[in-house]
Amino acid sequence: MLTISEFGRRAGLSQKALRLYDVSGLLPPARVDPANGYRFYDEEQLDRARRISVLRQLEMPLSTISEVLACSDADAVVRLDRWWAAEEATTAARRATLEYLRGRLNRTGVPELTPRPVLVRDVPETKIASIRAETNQQLLVGVIVSATDEIASYLTAAGAQRTGESWVIYHDPITPEGEGTVEMCVPFTGLVDPSGAIAIRVEPAHQEAYCTITMDECAFPRIMHAYDLVFDWVRSAGRPEAGSPREVYRPDCHLLPRDAPAVDIALPVIERTA
Structure with a gap:
């Protein structure tokens, strides 16, 4: 002793x-x-x-x-890698925000958001695996990366097939001062049971208005101008909101060039009637 x-x-x-x-x-x-x-x-x-x-x-x-210590060594490595990926993503997001702010202060930065169209598309009924989490703005990126990776790993282990994009639905406003609920969603095909924090549900079919941004434009607060663009279009078009706003991430968007289209800022809307 x-x-x-x-x-x-x-x-x-x-x-x-x-x-x-x-x-x-x-x-x-x-x-x-x-x-x-x-x-x-x-x-x-x-x-x-x-x-x-x-x-x-x-x-x-x-x-x-x-959590790490409660795992076997093999599972602890997975949990450690998932946490570190979230930390790196958070650092990258903070760096992008810093560069945005420096550019604005030096008056050498890029525009808030270059003009682009807001489009409308039909989204079919989709089966998703999702995790809901409470988070604030500082931890948001890490939560998204960690939860999405956890869902993807679970689906792969269960023999399910991912069907492409992943989403983050904002059920509450997320601010530096207060926490809100976000839901990380991964569409899939196959038979999978819920497990722990991972829920299985069906996202109803809907229409949504959206605009597309690059990974560079995802940096806060620059991304808020994309939200403004979509919300302003929805109001001016007289299309009532039909759900919570969301970000739709293309597969492996983090591997795309920083100036390539990577993320859709979307808002479900009521369909027009004839």
Whole structure:
């Protein structure tokens, strides 16, 4: 048995951190002396403690660390890769926002949004697998990437076939100050059961107005001008809204050139009657 100070030294963790991990249930001591409350750890806990230390160096949240440690090593690699992809996507989005702002301040940036048409299309009834999540603007991109990858991996393991684009439906406004509900949707064919956070449902057939933007134009706040374009067109055309706004991502859009068409900003609308 090791004292908390000796265990912390060997694990690379402070006593304050060890007490936090005890309270959170992430790394409880092997024994607590009932007389004086001293914590003692087993040497066999060092491997878990060192993994926690490494993951905290990556600034992984405690809740995610708990998920990683609960997995087998093979599943932990998948969960780690999914989290890191989300982190990289979030960093890329922040960088794009920074460059947009710098360009506006230097008056050297690209226009808010170049003129483009708003079109209307019919969307057939579609079977989708989806995950709903509460998030704010800072975490949004990471949530989208992580959840979409989780759904895609689950569909592949279940023998289902993805049918192309993926969607993100905004059931609430997403702001830097407050959280709202978003739903990541992946259309598929085949027989798949719901699992955990993954729901299976049918998106009803509808018409939607949309405009297409590039990955560069997805950066906040530039993307909001595309939403303005669609909402303004819907109002001027007298087409009442019939659902929540959404972003429709082309397959592997992150691999497309940054200035290539990649995402549709869409809004379901009531169909015209003759």
